[in-house]
Amino acid sequence: MLLCLGHARAGEIALTFDDAPLQGNGFMGGMEKTQRIIKGLQAQNVEDALFFVTTGNIRDEEGAKRLKAYANAGFHLASHSHKHVSANKVDTNDYLMDFYQSHLTLQDYDNVLKLHRFPYLHYGQTQEARTKIQSHLNDLGYGFGYVTVDNFDWHINGRLLAAHRQGKQIDLEKLKQLYLETIWESIVFYDQIASTHLKQPVKHVLLLHENELAALFIGDLVAYIRSKGWKIISPAEAYKDPVLNVYSPAFSFNKQGRVAALAHEKGVDTKLLRHESENAQFLDKKLQQQQVFKSD
Ligand SMILES: [Zn+2]
Numbered sequence: 467m468l469l470c471l472g473h474a475r476a477g478e479i480a481l482t483f484d485d486a487p488l489q490g491n492g493f494m495g496g497m498e499k500t501q502r503i504i505k506g507l508q509a510q511n512v513e514d515a516l517f518f519v520t521t522g523n524i525r526d527e528e529g530a531k532r533l534k535a536y537a538n539a540g541f542h543l544a545s546h547s548h549k550h551v552s553a554n555k556v557d558t559n560d561y562l563m564d565f566y567q568s569h570l571t572l573q574d575y576d577n578v579l580k581l582h583r584f585p586y587l588h589y590g591q592t593q594e595a596r597t598k599i600q601s602h603l604n605d606l607g608y609g610f611g612y613v614t615v616d617n618f619d620w621h622i623n624g625r626l627l628a629a630h631r632q633g634k635q636i637d638l639e640k641l642k643q644l645y646l647e648t649i650w651e652s653i654v655f656y657d658q659i660a661s662t663h664l665k666q667p668v669k670h671v672l673l674l675h676e677n678e679l680a681a682l683f684i685g686d687l688v689a690y691i692r693s694k695g696w697k698i699i700s701p702a703e704a705y706k707d708p709v710l711n712v713y714s715p716a717f718s719f720n721k722q723g724r725v726a727a728l729a730h731e732k733g734v735d736t737k738l739l740r741h742e743s744e745n746a747q748f749l750d751k752k753l754q755q756q757q758v759f760k761s762d
Pocket of ligand 1: 484485546550585586
């Protein structure tokens, strides 16, 4: 690994949370999760964050209330499709119909940014599909809610919920350390790709999910990122980055985020554009080694 943590520059990064509103469960109710995320961000004086809404997840009044709570707290919402479909796997018209449903649903909310984030970061299987999708999104005034820092927070979260269901002991302190370090290493990894291959500092967009890990640790994560000399910026500011706003449907490698996509366009092998922690087995091994979950 060529990670050189000591030399990380003082960067800028915006926070985004996908799949909102994700259902509650026995570990934590949905409304509690929303309230904890809001409190965690406010306690750290984070002025803005962006919640990418999968509108099909708004199953009831509570789901709608949770989204309104984010908007009322001054945060923003944007589109992450209606049914979380993959643009690489469904017909382009079906994809656009699903997108349009999320567009209509979001009309009922305040603080909505006209940005669309593709589920699975799938932009369409062929250049033709990507071109058609882009042109329809642009016609409706939408830009792309790209990410620059991908990671597997969703996998760690799945293991947390499974451990809870299985009645295992959860060492929250160890879980927090693993979460903070994993996310931070991903930030450094993609920032180094930007420095090396794009030759310019970029404003980063961190991909997180609206999950229990965020509810437990978002305040700690913000403090951790700042302790490295980094600044949390608003998503609206991040999305103005001129270096990263250069998407073309000719880009064939989008699923590790925009920095990786641009590095790939410059000829970097895709194998070098994915951090080692974007791997279920890698994370499972870490969870085990650090004894985050223990049976009685
Ligand atoms: Zn998603």
